[in-house]
Amino acid sequence: MMDIQININSKAYPAIEQAGHHLAIADFKLSLKSGEFVCLVGPSGCGKTTLLNIIADLDNDYEGEVFVEQEHSHPKIGYIFQNPRLLPWRTVRENIELVLDSNQPSTVIDPLLEIMQLTQSQHVYPERLSLGMSRRVSIIRAFAVDPDVLLMDEPFVSLDAPTARQVRELLLKLWQERPHTVLFVTHDLREAIAMADRLIFLSAAPMSVLSEITVSIPRSERHNENAIEAFRQNLINNYPEIKQLL
Amino acid sequence: MIFSRKFLPTLSLLVFLAVWQGLAVYLSSNTLPTPEAVAKVFWTGCVTGQLPFHLGVTLLRLIVSFSIAMLLGCAIGIALGRNKKLDAFFDNWLVIFLNIPALVAIILCYVWFGLVESAAILAVVINKLPNVIVTIREGTRALDQDLLDMARCYHFSRRKTLAHVIWPQLHPFIMGATRSGLALIWKIILVVELLGRSNGMGYQLHLFFQLFDVASILAYTVAFVAVIQLIEVIILKPLDKKALRWRR
Numbered sequence: 059m060m061d062i063q064i065n066i067n068s069k070a071y072p073a074i075e076q077a078g079h080h081l082a083i084a085d086f087k088l089s090l091k092s093g094e095f096v097c098l099v100g101p102s103g104c105g106k107t108t109l110l111n112i113i114a115d116l117d118n119d120y121e122g123e124v125f126v127e128q129e130h131s132h133p134k135i136g137y138i139f140q141n142p143r144l145l146p147w148r149t150v151r152e153n154i155e156l157v158l159d160s161n162q163p164s165t166v167i168d169p170l171l172e173i174m175q176l177t178q179s180q181h182v183y184p185e186r187l188s189l190g191m192s193r194r195v196s197i198i199r200a201f202a203v204d205p206d207v208l209l210m211d212e213p214f215v216s217l218d219a220p221t222a223r224q225v226r227e228l229l230l231k232l233w234q235e236r237p238h239t240v241l242f243v244t245h246d247l248r249e250a251i252a253m254a255d256r257l258i259f260l261s262a263a264p265m266s267v268l269s270e271i272t273v274s275i276p277r278s279e280r281h282n283e284n285a286i287e288a289f290r291q292n293l294i295n296n297y298p299e300i301k302q303l304l
Numbered sequence: 305m306i307f308s309r310k311f312l313p314t315l316s317l318l319v320f321l322a323v324w325q326g327l328a329v330y331l332s333s334n335t336l337p338t339p340e341a342v343a344k345v346f347w348t349g350c351v352t353g354q355l356p357f358h359l360g361v362t363l364l365r366l367i368v369s370f371s372i373a374m375l376l377g378c379a380i381g382i383a384l385g386r387n388k389k390l391d392a393f394f395d396n397w398l399v400i401f402l403n404i405p406a407l408v409a410i411i412l413c414y415v416w417f418g419l420v421e422s423a424a425i426l427a428v429v430i431n432k433l434p435n436v437i438v439t440i441r442e443g444t445r446a447l448d449q450d451l452l453d454m455a456r457c458y459h460f461s462r463r464k465t466l467a468h469v470i471w472p473q474l475h476p477f478i479m480g481a482t483r484s485g486l487a488l489i490w491k492i493i494l495v496v497e498l499l500g501r502s503n504g505m506g507y508q509l510h511l512f513f514q515l516f517d518v519a520s521i522l523a524y525t526v527a528f529v530a531v532i533q534l535i536e537v538i539i540l541k542p543l544d545k546k547a548l549r550w551r552r
Contacts, residue, residue, distance in 0.1 A: 111453075116453045135457055137457045139454065143451060143453075145451065145469065145472070147472040147547075147550045156460070156468055157458040183550040184550075185550065
């Protein structure tokens with residue numbers, strides 16, 4: 059459980075040969091309450107992945123600060139990357155076991171494999187998996203560390219609709235069982251409304267927060283397509299700047 | 305298909321022997337003995353124990369110098385590949401050592417350290433090490449940053465990152481360095497022995513050269529080629545197969 063304060067004055071990529079200087083993020087402020095499920099919605103290429111990399115401490119080259127209220131000396135981060143990033147020379151199970159702490163028994167993986175329907179494939183090498191299966195493995199990997207913060211970078215892109223829905227439901231179920239702060243990047247507004255407590259709309263690069271909207275639909279109503287569609291129509295009608303984004 | 309796969313290599317070997325036999329008979333000269341004569345010398349060498357002894361001595365030197373060169377080369381190569389400043393500093397050194405002729409390194413080692421075993425080993429290592437470093441450095445530069453980020457994000461220890469993320473990616477480069485290394489070292493090691501040792505294949509070949517004993521030279525060559533082939537089939541091929549089992 060932890061609060062996160064993000065305050066990025068600027069993040070720029072220096073010019074390299076033909077590609078000019080690129081200002082990715084400017085004057086970005088966001089605070090996340092612990093246990094909150096937040097969706098980031100914005101046009102592609104606006105700097106969402108850059109933001110997640112900064113929060114995950116993979117990128118230190120920026121001006122500003124990210125303050126994570128510390129419970130452990132290292133906040134445990136589960137990061138579901140845009141591509142699954144599995145080690146091709148390790149089996150599905152070995153890939154997940156590798157991220158576990160030494161004091162975690164490897165049996166914690168079994169129920170996750172079962173729920174994601176990968177028990178059959180746990181000793182297979184990732185090159186034999188479909189993209190959808192690989193994504194599910196990377197989702198299990200992120201959950202297996204029992205994260206304080208879960209970062210998800212469009213984890214459902216290029217999954218077929220039934221699989222995406224299935225994985226989305228599993229994700230929510232796991233989150234409700236083990237609450238933690240979730241930051242979810244997507245450009246599918248319906249998906250965002252169905253899952254998040256709060257929506258953050260982002261501008262094109264240089265990225266900053268356009269508006270924040272709390273999703274008022276109760277959790278029990280989230281599977282209701284009509285409620286979600288009504289909320290979406292309402293959003294688009296009341297916030298012209300959001301309509302431009304979509 | 306299966307028939308030709310087994311048949312063709314055997315046929316090519318038979319043709320090679322036939323050409324050799326034909327030439328030897330046609331020339332009927334001391335400088336090109338027949339395969340049969342070489343086989344006889346080979347057998348005598350084995351029975352007296354001369355050939356296994358000298359072959360063994362040379363192989364021991366090969367194993368020691370090869371191990372030192374590979375271990376040092378991998379460590380330095382990974383360090384240079386991961387650290388740009390270090391690489392910029394040592395790049396010139398590497399170019400210098402890469403271009404020192406093998407013979408110069410051998411002579412200098414013997415002059416500076418005497419005609420001793422350690423000088424011989426050192427000379428071989430100096431010749432091989434820069435090659436290993438360059439190969440492993442290229443491999444390290446080509447490492448997948450996405451996977452390294454993943455390892456960092458999930459707090460992999462240094463040892464874990466090396467064993468599970470870096471090493472498997474370097475494997476093809478290490479196998480390349482191993483194969484080219486064995487070929488290079490065994491050529492250099494003979495010169496090292498010829499110049500400053502009183503046993504080993506190089507020393508023996510030098511002796512046979514002075515006696516113009518071509519049959520013995522060929523018999524020793526055959527023995528050495530056979531041993532290297534054996535290393536390839538028994539050690540390197542299975543290693544390759546094991547390490548690449550994850551590929552489709």
